[in-house]
Amino acid sequence: MRTPSRSMPLRQRPLLRIVLASLWFGLLSLPLMMELQAPYFGLGRPLMVSVVVGLVGLLWWLASQWSERLRHVVARVVDTGGSHVRQLAEGPGRRLLYALALACAVLIPLGLNRYYIDVLTQVGMYVTLALGLNIVVGLAGLLDLGYIAFYAVGAYTYGLLSTRIGLSFWEVLPLGALLAAIFGVLLGIPVLRLRGDYLAIVTLGFGEMIRITLNNWDSLTRGPNGIIGIARPKIWGFTFSNPIHYYYLIVAIVLLTIFVVDRLNRSRIGRAWTAMRDDEVAAEVMGIDLMKTKLLAFGLGATWAGLAGVFFAGKMTFISPESFTFFESVIILCMVVLGGMGSVPGVILGAALLVILPEMMRQFALYRMLIFGGAMVMMMVLRPQGLIASPRRAIALRREDQARSAVVKPASERLGLPSRGERKRGTP
Amino acid sequence: MLLQQLVNGLTLGSVYALIALGYTMVYGIIELINFAHGEIYMLGAYMGIVAFSVLTTFHLTAPSSGATLFLMLLAAMLFCGACGVTVERLAYRPLRNAPRLSPLISALGVSIFLQNFVMLAQGPRDKGFPHLFIRGGIDFPGGRISSIQIFIMVTSVLMMVGLQLLVRRTKIGKAMRATAQDKQMATLVGIDVDRIISVTFLIGSALAAVAGVMVGMYYGLINFFIGYIAGIKAFTAAVLGGIGSIPGAMLGGLLLGLIEALGAGYISSEYKDVFAFAILVLVLVFRPSGLLGADISKRV
Numbered sequence: 001m002r003t004p005s006r007s008m009p010l011r012q013r014p015l016l017r018i019v020l021a022s023l024w025f026g027l028l029s030l031p032l033m034m035e036l037q038a039p040y041f042g043l044g045r046p047l048m049v050s051v052v053v054g055l056v057g058l059l060w061w062l063a064s065q066w067s068e069r070l071r072h073v074v075a076r077v078v079d080t081g082g083s084h085v086r087q088l089a090e091g092p093g094r095r096l097l098y099a100l101a102l103a104c105a106v107l108i109p110l111g112l113n114r115y116y117i118d119v120l121t122q123v124g125m126y127v128t129l130a131l132g133l134n135i136v137v138g139l140a141g142l143l144d145l146g147y148i149a150f151y152a153v154g155a156y157t158y159g160l161l162s163t164r165i166g167l168s169f170w171e172v173l174p175l176g177a178l179l180a181a182i183f184g185v186l187l188g189i190p191v192l193r194l195r196g197d198y199l200a201i202v203t204l205g206f207g208e209m210i211r212i213t214l215n216n217w218d219s220l221t222r223g224p225n226g227i228i229g230i231a232r233p234k235i236w237g238f239t240f241s242n243p244i245h246y247y248y249l250i251v252a253i254v255l256l257t258i259f260v261v262d263r264l265n266r267s268r269i270g271r272a273w274t275a276m277r278d279d280e281v282a283a284e285v286m287g288i289d290l291m292k293t294k295l296l297a298f299g300l301g302a303t304w305a306g307l308a309g310v311f312f313a314g315k316m317t318f319i320s321p322e323s324f325t326f327f328e329s330v331i332i333l334c335m336v337v338l339g340g341m342g343s344v345p346g347v348i349l350g351a352a353l354l355v356i357l358p359e360m361m362r363q364f365a366l367y368r369m370l371i372f373g374g375a376m377v378m379m380m381v382l383r384p385q386g387l388i389a390s391p392r393r394a395i396a397l398r399r400e401d402q403a404r405s406a407v408v409k410p411a412s413e414r415l416g417l418p419s420r421g422e423r424k425r426g427t428p
Numbered sequence: 429m430l431l432q433q434l435v436n437g438l439t440l441g442s443v444y445a446l447i448a449l450g451y452t453m454v455y456g457i458i459e460l461i462n463f464a465h466g467e468i469y470m471l472g473a474y475m476g477i478v479a480f481s482v483l484t485t486f487h488l489t490a491p492s493s494g495a496t497l498f499l500m501l502l503a504a505m506l507f508c509g510a511c512g513v514t515v516e517r518l519a520y521r522p523l524r525n526a527p528r529l530s531p532l533i534s535a536l537g538v539s540i541f542l543q544n545f546v547m548l549a550q551g552p553r554d555k556g557f558p559h560l561f562i563r564g565g566i567d568f569p570g571g572r573i574s575s576i577q578i579f580i581m582v583t584s585v586l587m588m589v590g591l592q593l594l595v596r597r598t599k600i601g602k603a604m605r606a607t608a609q610d611k612q613m614a615t616l617v618g619i620d621v622d623r624i625i626s627v628t629f630l631i632g633s634a635l636a637a638v639a640g641v642m643v644g645m646y647y648g649l650i651n652f653f654i655g656y657i658a659g660i661k662a663f664t665a666a667v668l669g670g671i672g673s674i675p676g677a678m679l680g681g682l683l684l685g686l687i688e689a690l691g692a693g694y695i696s697s698e699y700k701d702v703f704a705f706a707i708l709v710l711v712l713v714f715r716p717s718g719l720l721g722a723d724i725s726k727r728v
Contacts, residue, residue, distance in 0.1 A: 024514070036481055191712070197460075197461045205660065327540075377541070
């Protein structure tokens with residue numbers, strides 16, 4: 001439904017467009033990238049931007065010349081890959097597959113050094129976090145940008161209870177999860193009436209409020225200095241000290257998370273979430289209590305962040321507000337989005353990729369967030385359903401695609417109203 | 429003390445108002461919370477410094493002349509306008525018919541990208557803003573209003589009046605209002621909606637650029653991170669005034685500035701940022717249409 005614009009004739013001259021685009025980006029990057037003191041005013045860097053943009057554009061164009069449907073081909077390859085993964089995970093051989101995956105998870109680390117085990121432990125932690133956020137964002141369709149706050153709640157629960165009262169890790173683990181869930185519900189009550197984008201910014205605000213409070217409430221949290229000397233987990237006189245112990249602990253937590261999230265997804269509640277995400281009005285008409293369903297999503301999502309938080313505090317034995325910034329929330333959101341919102345294997349893949357890739361590209365550490373940002377935009381533009389699309393979501397998106405290309409468009413689109421599923425009833 | 433806080437609050441508030449205008453205009457027209465808007469403001473502040481150093485290195489203007497200041501503002505406005513339009517073209521336009529979550533995540537991506545781009549290109553440290561222009565001030569019983577504060581308030585008011593005239597009196601303003609009301613109908617009467625949306629981004633970004641340069645002058649230091657918090661506060665201001673409403677954004681900005689200054693002065697400066705968030709939550713929960721916003725049911 002793109003209206004013909006003035007650039008129409010340009011569109012027929014792709015090479016000119018590429019040149020113009022590369023010049024434009026060179027020009028845009030010029031002011032901030034040049035250095036007046038350097039030889040030639042440091043014009044090399046913006047020139048480089050120009051050249052890179054030009055080359056990428058050229059490659060893109062050549063590829064599309066070579067096969068106009070290349071984009072679709074790529075999409076299909078990824079799609080079939082994704083659906084294979086899904087079929088494997090759901091087909092008859094799934095028990096075997098699960099056993100195999102579990103055996104790998106248990107046995108492989110035995111041959112690895114501390115560093116790799118540490119990275120794998122991180123993967124596990126983020127898988128737990130991302131699966132929890134997936135409940136809120138992927139299944140229920142509520143964009144939560146302050147998710148890290150619940151992680152902080154879990155971590156500080158253990159940090160404080162361990163150093164002040166001397167409660168053990170195992171006692172705090174359920175407590176932390178419960179407290180995070182309570183926080184989720186408490187924060188949810190006032191804000192869940194809001195529509196998607198408002199909810200996003202308010203949750204962001206809540207996340208920041210919790211961080212600022214942790215940072216300033218010196219008498220309780222020792223402010224920016226953080227809490228040190230948190231007890232390591234112990235079990236029957238055996239203290240967790242080696243990274244591999246933590247690794248097995250997180251594997252257990254991840255297994256529990258996967259099991260529960262998968263069950264939830266297939267349960268009545270899971271279907272209610274999906275229904276609500278797709279169309280709140282229709283869902284309510286079908287007898288779904290929106291408030292209750294949303295609060296459940298918030299509470300159950302926060303639970304996993306709380307668990308991961310307790311684990312984090314137990315593993316690091318030191319926590320400070322620095323670990324709970326907005327960017328952590330964004331990274332976890334990226335994992336969910338990259339992997340495929342609502343899809344459990346997708347989210348696991350997303351979390352693994354976003355932990356392991358930056359570790360592999362240590363020399364580009366500076367560029368990490370830059371690439372993240374760019375990738376988020378590209379992902380949304382080129383493949384909004386993520387690497388492994390969730391089956392239900394894939395159907396919904398495909399239908400939307402068809403609707404868009406159909407001659408007769410649904411009324412909501414023709415009239416430029418918000419799309420299906422985002423239509424909003426009046427404020428209750 | 430009270431008067432001083434009021435002056436500080438109004439200064440800060442007029443800056444928030446300028447940024448809030450960008451949020452509210454974009455929201456009014458495509459119902460998108462442009463998360464990257466705060467970053468555009470940050471780019472404006474940096475462009476101010478760059479323009480200053482170009483002008484003085486090549487001895488184009490005298491460092492503390494009005495011409496330098498004017499050219500700095502102009503350069504920042506042009507640059508940010510261009511950035512805003514580019515961002516819209518690349519990250520939002522392809523997603524105009526996508527589910528609502530998509531442009532929001534895309535906007536978040538742009539924001540992270542721009543922040544890190546500036547960090548890499550200009551360094552992670554604070555940058556000093558040239559202290560050359562407006563000095564002095566006026567003392568009054570109980571406080572002092574510096575010339576720079578006067579400059580900020582006057583410039584903001586001029587910008588807002590200009591914007592109001594543009595939107596109410598010109599043809600392009602009429603087209604913008606029409607597009608905000610109904611895109612489909614606007615297309616039917618011959619308005620190039622894509623172009624109007626670009627113009628909206630251009631104007632909003634240019635206003636944010638002015639705010640960026642002025643804040644740089646006011647505080648004397650900028651870094652790549654200032655856009656984040658300023659963006660959230662300006663968004664709060666826009667919501668407070670009623671998102672989608674231009675006078676609302678102005679009012680909301682001023683009010684937020686005052687509340688923050690008074691809160692920081694009388695309650696606690698450490699929790700200064702918490703006030704803004706608390707207001708945001710309270711407004712959204714109890715009066716989602718904001719102070720001047722119309723029809724609640726459609727907006728929230």
